[in-house]
Amino acid sequence: MSEIEFLNWVRGPAFEIATVIFIAGVIIRFLEIFLLGRKTNLAEAKGSEMSSGLRTIVSRSIPDKNTFKRSSFKIVSGYIFHLGLLVTIFFFAPHILLFKEVLGFSWPSLPTAIVDAFAVVSIITLIAVLIHRLRDNVLKFLSSTEDYLVWLLTILPLITGYIAFHRIGMTAPTLLAIHILSVELLLVAFPFTKLMHAFTLLIARWYNGAISGYRGVQS
Amino acid sequence: MTNNKNLKDRTLGEAMQDHGISRRSFLKFCAATASMMALPPSMIPAIARALETAKKPSVIWLSFQECTGCTESLTRSHNATLENLIFDSISLDYHHTLQAASGEAAEEAREEAMQENWGEYLLVVDGSIPTKDMGYSTIAGMSNLDMFLQTAAGAAAIISVGTCAAFGGIPHAHPNPTGAYSVYDIIKMYGNASLDGISSASISNTSGGSVADKPIITVPGCPPIPVVITGVLTHYLTFGTIPELDHLGRPKAFYGQSIHDRCYRRPFYDKGLFAETFDDEGAKKGWCLYKLGCKGPTTYNACATTKWNNGTSFPIESGHPCLGCSEPDFWDGGGFYKALSVPTIDIPSTVVYAAAGGAAAGVALGALNKNKKSNAIRQHTKTTIDDLEKE
């Protein structure tokens, strides 16, 4: 297989496979969660589920003082690399083109130098996060193979993307193909690993708030 | 295309002196040649030295499944005076589009050139070679494959001119009805095959010729930039060696950097300024054409610096995205106007089908889970530690 054939494959059949697994997988996971259902709460509602749920989505995103003091590194690094991912994934012009193709609409991009900086910061932070995980005994004990796999799948597109943009080591078509392939791996693994938190996070937070809202207590 | 034998033995320096060309003219020629070969100007004295003693090589040019665009390009290379000198200093013994001879006389010229210069002539190929049915493309009743293998056996080196010869090109594009392959692939497939069956009786000393280890220079492009073709020929003529090649056999001097990296519109890419359509503000202001499908980032060629039509411009300068014509399988890249970051497949419909399939599967799974749940409640199944630890 020549490098352009490889590139055409990852842009074609491989992308199709990854998209099918990702979309179908996410929907299956969602339906699994929702269709399982909850027992109807027979108690009288003492407040609104919806407003409390929505409030909690926001409030739980801001750590309280004590939590922040206890695990400031985790929170700061978590925010940094998530923000970096957001910028690199959604504000790099070539990526926006892909979203436009899928969604039918687009938004303005950021200059490549800025996206590049965010990518570098994200990569460094993700490495720091891994080191922290390995050095913290409790975290290490709690970590499963899946956690390391998810870490790898997250950092790979960043690293391959960075290398592809700066053309380090190999020719441009190969580097671009490897980058796209790494994203496809991420997509395939996404619905079946903790990566699903990108979607379930908001549902879980809303639900936490909704329970409290129903009871009329502060969440 | 001279048949004068004693002319062939002269060096280029002698040939030029005979033409009454002064040393100063020669230096001018060398300066232009260095520029043409994409060599740094500091190489001019070395070029002068090498050219003075360079011998006139015999060149056999074979055209297979091609459109003659490469030859058109070559004959329109702008350095008319200088190229004439180059072509005066090579002996183009066979080129069925350019040669005066035809029919049997033409084939005789080829065989004669092979016989006389066995092991020393340069074989230039344009066009891909069909393998499915030998009748798809023949010359003088001889299949392209046979003619190629026979001629390649005695060549000092092979130059694949154009994307068809270099990578299979348009004939090789999906679904490749003729089973067309590039020179490189043909040599990989047939390089060690016996030539006994195809050796012509009139060429006596072809025995034992193997084409498996012939050096191949690929000069892709659809067509290649004229001065790149002549530049590669000139390099061989000047130094008698093969220029430094990349992993696809392309001379690094011309194919060392991507169009994107040498593009004058690159700063717009970095600033995030793109033409969205061919007639919007961005297009008029000369912004980056990435979103219009430019393949510059994955294409290696000299267009951005050497340019076309006497250095006038190149596709991107004229407002059209690069097609990537000097890369393998450029025809199968999912469309010239599809941006590189966009998949070649129809994503929205894939998403719809996947969503429908996922929903169906999800409902089925949900029903199954619900069933399991109500069973568990009915039978008062106890939750174990294992259940809780399951992620």
Next chain:
Amino acid sequence: MSTSSSVLDSFNIQTSHDLTWNVLPLLHQVKHAMDNLLENNTNEIIDLRSIPLAPGEEDNLLKILGQGEVKAQLNALGPSEIIETQYNGVWLITHYNDENEIVSRHIEVTYMPEILLSQMQDIRSSSQRLSEKLSESQTDNSTDNGQNEKH
């Protein structure tokens, strides 16, 4: 040069200052080459065909370099134009072919472009030619039997 800009106009190709980011680095390179020539006596040649130039950029560069004290015309395999720019020691050498198409354009930073120097081989063959001419006219004289003494 003037024709190219009118072509750009008619095709509405943008040549604004947005596009001229290669001119400044090139001028810096020329400046360094000049310092190098003064300090180390080394020449530098820049091939303008090896640099990605935007439309109008070459014109812009040539305009800035301008025209200095020397302008020489060569007639060797088509015309060539050798100009010393307004910056002494910075020469612009443009080779044309017989059809007046540019075949190469170099900026040379040197005391004297080599192409202007008479070449040893050429002097040698010229000297040969002259001596042939002289001996020819001598034999002419001797066969003329002094009839054309005034010539």
